[in-house]
Amino acid sequence: MATRGAPSAEGAPRGTMRHVPVLLPQMLRALSPVDGESYIDATFGAGGYTEAILTAAPGARVLGIDRDPAALAAAGTLMARHQGRLRLVEGRFGDLDRLAQDAGFAPADGVVLDVGVSSMQLDDPARGFSFQGDGPLDMRMSAAGPTAADVLNTAEESRLADILFHLGEERSARGIARAIVARRRQQPFARTGELAQLVARVLGRERIAGRHAATRTFQALRIYVNDELAELARGLAAAERVLARGGRLVVVTFHSLEDRIVKRFLKERASEDEHGSRHLPPQGTSRPPPSFRFVNHRPVSPTDTEIAANPRARSAKLRSAVRTEAPPWGQHAGDLSFPRLEGRDA
16 A cells, blocks of 8 residues: 555654555656556555546556445545546455456456555554554454454464564564463453554563654554455565556565565576476476566665654565566466464465
8 A cells, every 4th residue: 555554653743644655756767657647556545646646647547446345535635637538336356357357457467556554544543553542443444354352352362473473573462462462351342552562562662763653553453454465475476467468567665574475486586497407308398488577686675764764665666577578377376384273374
């Protein structure tokens, strides 16, 4: 989702609503927008990437997709400034190929995914994504489904430990889960401050390696509530289906779990079949022809200057590839081997 995702709930000071798109020049170089072509900003957010694309290519058009109705409602000025060249659709980016088809944007010449939570969501205490300001424990990107409070107050202790360990890479997951269950017996969780204070108490300090002690816990709950990893896997497969030959896929991630999925997807799709020795009979089933070729084999990271100006950029990584003429592979998202929890499988 443009400074969309951040690895933690930390960042700009409270009350700062300025939107700073992460890796913006690098995204434009990788996408290379051209007049007359059609692009999909599948994680619209505050519209930073979309505006940059429309400005760089005044004859291009963009389909903006976001599951958060508040993000789309705030885009009136941008719509007016680029009248007729920007269309917005509410939906999940895992369905971007279907949404693009319905909106007349398929096949597309480029797809941008800026994964995670947006700055607008982080900076609004009422959304419950951040421990920087106390608010309700919601964390939903849309208005549907269980909130983070629902998960904390109803999930079994072993389930909570799995969520924190696999989705937050929290080494003290069992201890935190045990404390959550003990605390909710006395009083259900309702506010972000309550959870942040409990985690800091369990870990014995408020900050670890420069970050708030609750960073990993908040990340894990947010990913779980929004089913983010499965959604990313679905979005990559949907982009593979919707991109025209020569179309470009650009993905910006903000933590290792996301980047691992993108890396595996592109490495798999851009690899040639290993036929082995021509003197030996074929070994097993050959792989499909590559559906992508790399733009950058190694991820692009922000400069020190960008990180100093926008701390949320510090762990961002950009990967990009160009669609070949080969048909989409059509494999199940589970092939990417991301952490999956029962009830949240793709």
